Structure formats: structure tokens, C-alpha cells
Amino acid sequence: MLRRATMVTLLCLSLCLVVSPAFAEWDVDGLEELLPRHETEAERRLWLGREDEMPTRGHRADAPPLAPIRNCAEWEPATGVIVRYPLGLPYSLLTDLDDDLMLHVVVSSGYQSQAQSNLSGNGVNMDKVQFLVKSNDSIWTRDYGPWYVFDGNGDIAIIDHTYNRSYRPNDNLIPVHFAQQQGIPVHSHDMYHTGGNYMTDGAHISSSTRLVYDEAGMSSAQVDQLMHDYYGVEDYKVLDYIENGGIHHIDTWAKFLNEETVLVKDVWSSHHTYDDLNQRATLLASLPASTGRNYRVHRVYCYDIGYGDPASYTNSLICNGKVYMPTFGNSSHDNNALDAYRAALPGYEVEGYYHSGFLSDDALHCRTKIAHDTGMLRVAHTPIFDSQEGEVTVSAHIRDHSETGVSLAEVRYRRDGGAWQALTMAAQGDYVWEAVIPAGTAENTVEYYIHAEDNSGRDAGMPRVAPDALYSFMQSGTTGIDDMAPSQAVLNANYPNPFNPETTFSFELHHEGQVRLSVYDTQGRIVRTLINGTCPAGRTSITWNGKDDAGRTLSSGVYLYRLHAAGLVYTRPATLVK
Numbered sequence: 001m002l003r004r005a006t007m008v009t010l011l012c013l014s015l016c017l018v019v020s021p022a023f024a025e026w027d028v029d030g031l032e033e034l035l036p037r038h039e040t041e042a043e044r045r046l047w048l049g050r051e052d053e054m055p056t057r058g059h060r061a062d063a064p065p066l067a068p069i070r071n072c073a074e075w076e077p078a079t080g081v082i083v084r085y086p087l088g089l090p091y092s093l094l095t096d097l098d099d100d101l102m103l104h105v106v107v108s109s110g111y112q113s114q115a116q117s118n119l120s121g122n123g124v125n126m127d128k129v130q131f132l133v134k135s136n137d138s139i140w141t142r143d144y145g146p147w148y149v150f151d152g153n154g155d156i157a158i159i160d161h162t163y164n165r166s167y168r169p170n171d172n173l174i175p176v177h178f179a180q181q182q183g184i185p186v187h188s189h190d191m192y193h194t195g196g197n198y199m200t201d202g203a204h205i206s207s208s209t210r211l212v213y214d215e216a217g218m219s220s221a222q223v224d225q226l227m228h229d230y231y232g233v234e235d236y237k238v239l240d241y242i243e244n245g246g247i248h249h250i251d252t253w254a255k256f257l258n259e260e261t262v263l264v265k266d267v268w269s270s271h272h273t274y275d276d277l278n279q280r281a282t283l284l285a286s287l288p289a290s291t292g293r294n295y296r297v298h299r300v301y302c303y304d305i306g307y308g309d310p311a312s313y314t315n316s317l318i319c320n321g322k323v324y325m326p327t328f329g330n331s332s333h334d335n336n337a338l339d340a341y342r343a344a345l346p347g348y349e350v351e352g353y354y355h356s357g358f359l360s361d362d363a364l365h366c367r368t369k370i371a372h373d374t375g376m377l378r379v380a381h382t383p384i385f386d387s388q389e390g391e392v393t394v395s396a397h398i399r400d401h402s403e404t405g406v407s408l409a410e411v412r413y414r415r416d417g418g419a420w421q422a423l424t425m426a427a428q429g430d431y432v433w434e435a436v437i438p439a440g441t442a443e444n445t446v447e448y449y450i451h452a453e454d455n456s457g458r459d460a461g462m463p464r465v466a467p468d469a470l471y472s473f474m475q476s477g478t479t480g481i482d483d484m485a486p487s488q489a490v491l492n493a494n495y496p497n498p499f500n501p502e503t504t505f506s507f508e509l510h511h512e513g514q515v516r517l518s519v520y521d522t523q524g525r526i527v528r529t530l531i532n533g534t535c536p537a538g539r540t541s542i543t544w545n546g547k548d549d550a551g552r553t554l555s556s557g558v559y560l561y562r563l564h565a566a567g568l569v570y571t572r573p574a575t576l577v578k
Contacts (some may be wrong), residue, residue, distance in 0.1 A: 004136070025357040027086030027139075029504035031111065031117050034088055035138040035363050037170075037196075037247050043167040052433045061190040065151035065159075069232030072148040073202030073398055074317045075258060075464065080104050080130075083145075085115040088139035088367050089123040090355045093324060098128040100320060104371055106141065106174055134177045137168035142195040142363075144168070144187075145369030146175035149231060152361040154401055156374040158186045159230050161193040164215050184374065189230050191216050191223065193493065196249035196366050200233070203290035203380065207237040207256070210246040237287060242276040252361045253277060255314045257298075257345055258384075258464075260289045264556075266299040267310045278577075281556070284449070285498045285575045291382040294407060296522065296558040297345040297578050303333040309360035313337040313467040318348075319369050321465045326363035327352035343555055347469025375402035377454045381462040387474040387559060387569040390439040394423075394474075396450050396462065404455035411435040412467075413448035415475075419523045425450075443476045443569065445524055472524025474562065476569055488566035498575035499546070505530070506541040507563050507570075516564040519544060519574075535565075546576050 011155040025034045035043070047053075080102035083089060094103060103124065107115045112133055118369050122124050138144075143165070146158040155225045161176040179186035192215045200206040206227065213220045216417070227233040253273075264281040267274050285297040302310035305328050306432040316325040323341050327334040334352055353364060380397040394411045409425035425433040437446060449466035453459045463469040490508045497503060505517065517531040531540075546560075547553050556578045563570040 003400045025088065027088060027303060028090065028355075029086060029114070031086045031114065032061045034086070034357075037140055037143070037366065039165050039167050047167055047413060047440045054278065056518075057058070060188065062187045063159045064189070064229045065149060065185075065187055067152050067229075067232070069152065069230070070147040070150045070204070071159075071200045071202065071206065071231040071233065072150070072199055072370075073256065073259075074370055076202055076378065077376040077458070078370045079373045080131075081317070081319065082086075082141045082369040082371055083367065084136060084139045084141050085111055085119075086139075088355075088357055089364070090353055091119075091487055093353045093355075093364070094119070095123045095125075096324070096351065096353075097319075098125045098426065102371070103129045104132060104178070106136050106178075107576075108135050109133050114163055117397055123485040132174070132178055132181055134174065135170040136174060137171045138165075139367050140171070140196075141144075141174075142366045143370040144174055145195055145277040146178050146199075147195070147231070148372040149368075150401065152481070154399065154402070154403075156184055156372070160186050160188040162188075162190055164192040164194045182371075182374075187230065189226060190467050191218070191226050194249065195369065196247070196362075199254070200231070201256055201259045201290055203259055204232055204234040205237065205290050206231065206233045206235075207239065207250060207254075209248050209250050210238050211241075213238060213248070225280065232239065235290075237282070238423045239280060240276075242273045242280060243519075246361050249361070251315055251365050252312055253314055254280065254284070255316065255365075257341075259361040259380075260291055260293060261296045261300050261344055262339070263297065263300055263314055263344055263558075265310060265312075265314050268304065271304075271308065271310065271312075282498055282577050285556075285558075285577045293573065294558065294575060296555050296574070297577055298340060300332070300337050300340040302328060302337075303328075303536065305330075305360060311337070312358065312360055312363040315339075315358075315363035315365040315366055317370075318345075319370060321348055323348050323350040324364055324368075325350060325352050326358045326365075327354045329354060329359060340555070343556075345465075345469075347463060347465035373401075373458075375400075375458070377402070377406075377456075378454060379450055379452050379460045380463050381450055383462070383471040383522075384473045385571075387476065387562065387571045388446075389476050389569075392437045392446070392473075392475060393427075393434055394437060394448065394450070395432060395434045396425065396452075397431050398425075398433045398452050400454035400456070400458070402454055402456040402458060406433075406452060407455050408451070408453040409433045409452050411437065411448055412451060413437055413446055415440060415444040415446055416508050417445075417447075437475070439477050440475055441477045443474060443564075444476045445472055447472045448523070462492075474571075489563065489568065489570065491561075491570035493571055493572060494544075494561065494574045498577040500577050502543050502545045503574055504541055504543045505561050505574075506539060507565065508539050509535060509537050509565060511566075512536050513566060515540075517542065518562050518564075520560045520562060521561065522558055527559065530561075544574075 084106040158179040163172040423435040519528040
């Protein structure tokens with residue numbers, strides 16, 4: 001009689017022979033026909049009447065980690081990426097990932113020698129490959145892979161959800177096997193979930209489509225409580241579907257790029273998801289991020305790759321200051337999508353990777369999973385964008401999970417593009433560090449970033465790719481301001497907000513005077529000057545059409561409109577949504 005593990009392996013291998021021809025993607029080495037993201041009828045038939053033999057943990061739940069818990073965001077420091085062999089990814093991606101990451105390759109024992117040969121033969125650095133030799137079912141490591149959290153002691157742990165493909169029991173066990181291999185504690189829970197339908201910002205906000213509620217087998221309140229208990233999620237933004245069919249994973253149409261920025265798919269006006277995508281983009285732009293400001297929403301146009309299916313450009317991977325984006329063979333649209341990422345994430349390195357198997361509802365993100373740095377140096381900061389008067393306190397959360405000690409914490413700043421200056425940040429307790437940027441003698445544009453190092457040799461900062469990207473704000477000195485009445489000018493909220501295609505700004509002056517009303521992007525750059533001259537006392541209104549001074553239509557996002565009047569500066573945000 002065959003042992004159970006052998007039986008499972010044979011069943012999985014035989015499955016490759018009976019998958020419907022409608023799902024005809026083969027791995028890049030031509031070894032097997034890959035299973036689609038949907039379970040197939042053939043898979044169900046293989047286990048019919050044998051469900052008790054599935055090598056699964058059987059819907060048990062461990063106790064959650066020690067609270068308070070923080071779920072790691074995709075863009076936080078990583079040491080590796082989890083993929084599966086046979087591959088559903090191009091080798092060009094792997095040879096770029098192995099430049100600074102370990103490739104954790106899930107492979108069955110029957111394919112290990114071929115994996116060794118083909119990876120090496122295609123230029124992969126084998127010193128950066130670690131095999132996890134376990135039975136598996138599919139390439140979808142995003143959906144079944146481990147999710148990382150830090151517990152209340154600051155220690156790393158892996159959360160193992162119950163994979164919502166119950167007829168792929170080998171995949172369901174991979175997080176446990178991986179945690180054991182890496183020596184990381186693992187906590188399993190019995191609620192169905194899937195990694196492609198989950199985004200988190202690393203600061204207690206996460207989002208999914210209502211698939212999580214529909215599949216959970218419990219109330220939405222119970223789902224929210226479980227997400228809080230195991231992942232530390234305090235605000236779970238669960239959104240409606242954008243289409244009637246498909247897998248309903250959020251990563252097929254939206255993506256958190258950082259704590260304040262979301263990328264949302266855009267499609268042609270006749271596509272059946274056009275209105276729903278616009279509605280979701282508007283909704284997200286109206287929701288507060290963990291910083292207290294509303295999300296900046298960027299759009300990426302996803303053209304028709306055939307049969308009315310949009311490209312899945314949102315299905316990308318963000319890792320250590322780089323964006324790995326799927327491409328679909330149309331250089332014009334692919335390049336425009338790359339530019340959309342560069343506009344949304346200034347300073348990031350953005351590269352595209354073509355693979356014939358990428359589809360409208362899956363691509364690069366679905367087939368990769370981040371392995372986070374268990375001893376990461378984490379820096380979190382709410383950027384300063386609004387105009388400031390006098391000295392400015394810059395505060396950050398800095399925590400060295402290596403527990404070797406923070407050796408350096410600085411705010412580096414400059415005024416009006418001048419020389420950089422460094423301010424040492426002082427520890428305030430509870431991992432809060434602060435420094436004070438002194439007041440200038442006049443109104444200046446201040447650019448700054450935060451840099452930290454620990455005694456393990458790690459460094460980190462905010463923005464994460466600084467100094468290739470910076471934060472900026474306007475700072476006015478105190479000379480002559482104390483005796484100016486703040487009520488001499490009032491800047492009103494724009495209407496409508498969010499807006500498309502235009503919005504109206506208005507302000508009120510108590511006395512006739514010199515006025516400058518300008519629109520800035522969130523990097524502190526002027527994109528449009530609307531008024532620069534004398535305005536009368538009373539109310540003045542002006543409409544902005546979302547274009548810059550050169551007449552170019554600006555991309556979706558948050559813009560700051562700034563009034564200089566009566567010796568003071570007033571700023572408000574306006575959100576352009578397309």
C-alpha cells in the first residue's frame with residue numbers, strides 16, 4: 001500500500017493530465033500544465049470521497065500572537081521572495097530578484113533536480129536560492145503563502161490562514177513548512193482567506209473585497225474581529241466587487257503603494273467595469289489613511305489585451321525600493337504604465353517583465369510572496385506637507401527589531417535647494433524619535449528626509465528611497481507675523497472635492513491686497529499658478545480644470561492649493577480623481 005505522501009504526489013502529478021484545455025498555461029520549462037487560480041472540476045474529482053485523506057491541518061485554530069500586533073506591508077524591508085517551481089514567471093525576473101534577495105523556491109522532490117539545472121542554466125545565482133522541498137499543487141504563492149506580523153514584544157511571527165482552495169491541500173501547508181524551515185513561530189487560524197485579496201499598510205489598515213466576507217462562514221463582525229486578533233487590523237476596508245465573475249481579488253484592480261497612496265485600474269469607457277472602477281477610486285480618495293489624510297489615488301490605464309480583458313498592471317510586486325511590474329507586449333501601453341508607477345512612487349526603480357502566461361486576473365504579484373526581514377529596522381513617519389510657521393517638530397517611529405540598538409537617527413533638511421543640514425533625533429520613549437527644524441528668516445521651501453541606522457548594519461528611512469525622493473513643505477519665519485491677525489484672510493474648502501474634471505477655489509480678504517494662489521503637488525512643486533496679483537476685499541472665486549501651467553492634464557492624486565495673503569500662508573488639499 002502506498003504511503004499517504006506518495007499517494008498525494010501521484011494524485012497531484014496525474015492532475016496535470018486531466019486539467020481542462022481551457023487552462024492551457026504551461027510552465028516556462030515545459031514540464032507541466034499549470035493549475036489556474038480557480039479550482040477545476042478535475043481537482044474535485046480526484047478528492048471525491050477521499051476528503052479525510054487530505055494532508056491538511058483540518059480547520060484548527062491556534063491562539064493568536066501576543067497583542068498588540070502589526071502586520072507587515074509589502075514595501076517593508078525584505079530578505080527574500082517565495083516562488084514555486086515549475087515556474088509561472090520569466091527567468092529575467094528571477095535574475096533581477098536575486099541581486100539582493102534570496103529566492104525561496106517551493107519545489108516537490110520529483111522536480112528538485114530539474115529546478116537546480118534549469119535555474120542555474122538560465123543565469124540564476126544559485127547562492128541566492130533556497131529550496132523548500134515539499135509537495136505542492138500550484139504556482140500561486142501569493143494566495144497560499146505566509147503573512148508576516150510582529151507581536152507585542154516586537155518578535156516576528158507567521159500567520160497561516162486557511163487557503164480558500166480546499167482541494168489544494170498541499171499548498172495549504174506551505175506556510176507551516178516555510179515557518180519551520182526558517183525557524184519562525186507560526187499561528188494558524190481557521191478562516192478562509194487568500195493573499196491576492198488582501199492589502200495592508202503596515203499601520204493597522206487593510207483592505208479586501210467582500211469575497212472575504214462571502215467565504216468566511218461567519219459574520220462580517222466576526223471576520224473583522226479575527227483580522228484584529230491575528231493581524232492587528234483596526235480598520236478593515238472591505239469593498240464591493242467590480243465585476244460579476246472572476247476571482248474577485250483586490251490585487252487585480254487596486255494596490256496600496258504606501259501608507260497614503262493607492263493605485264487603481266483604469267479601463268476604456270465601454271468596458272463593463274468602467275463605472276465601478278471610477279466609483280471605487282472616488283471612494284478610496286474619500287477615505288482617511290493611517291496618517292489622517294485621505295488616500296492619494298493614482299490611476300493606471302489597462303488596455304485591452306484581447307477578448308475585452310484589461311491588462312493587470314496593478315498586479316505588481318514592491319520590494320526594497322523597487323517595483324516589478326508585469327508587461328503584456330504592447331510597448332506604448334507598457335511604458336505608460338511604468339510611467340504611472342514612477343509618477344506615483346517618485347524615486348523608486350520601476351522595471352517591467354513580460355511573460356506570455358500573465359492574464360487579466362493574475363500576473364506577477366499573484367506568483368510571488370515577500371519574505372520579510374525578521375530583524376528589520378522600521379522607520380514610520382507621517383510626512384509634513386502643509387505650510388508651517390516657525391520651528392517644526394519632525395517625529396518618527398524608529399524600532400530596531402534586531403535589538404542591537406539604534407546607532408543613528410537624523411532629520412536631514414535643506415532650504416530652497418541649499419546645503420543639507422543634519423539634526424540628531426532624540427528618543428522620546430515608546431520608539432518615538434524627534435528633532436526640531438528651526439524657523440527660517442523668511443518663507444522657504446524645506447525639503448527633508450529621515451535616516452536611521454542600527455548596530456546590526458541595517459539602515460532605513462522615510463521616504464523609503466531617500467534621498468532619491470524627499471518630503472517638502474513651505475515654512476515661514478516669525479518676523480513681522482506676530483502682529484498680523486490670522487482672520488485677515490480665509491481660504492475656503494474647494495467644491496467639489498474629490499473632483500473631476502474641475503473644482504472651484506475661493507477665499508476672502510478683509511482688505512484689498514496682494515495675493516498668490518497656487519497649486520502644488522505633494523512633493524512641493526508648483527504645478528499651476530492661478531492668481532498672482534491684487535485682489536479686492538471680500539470673496540474671490542476661481543475654477544481649476546486639473547491642468548498644469550503648460551496645459552497638460554494632471555494625473556489623479558492629492559494636490560495642495562496654497563494662498564499667500566496678508567503676510568500669511570494658508571493651505572488645503574484637493575483630490576483629483578479620474
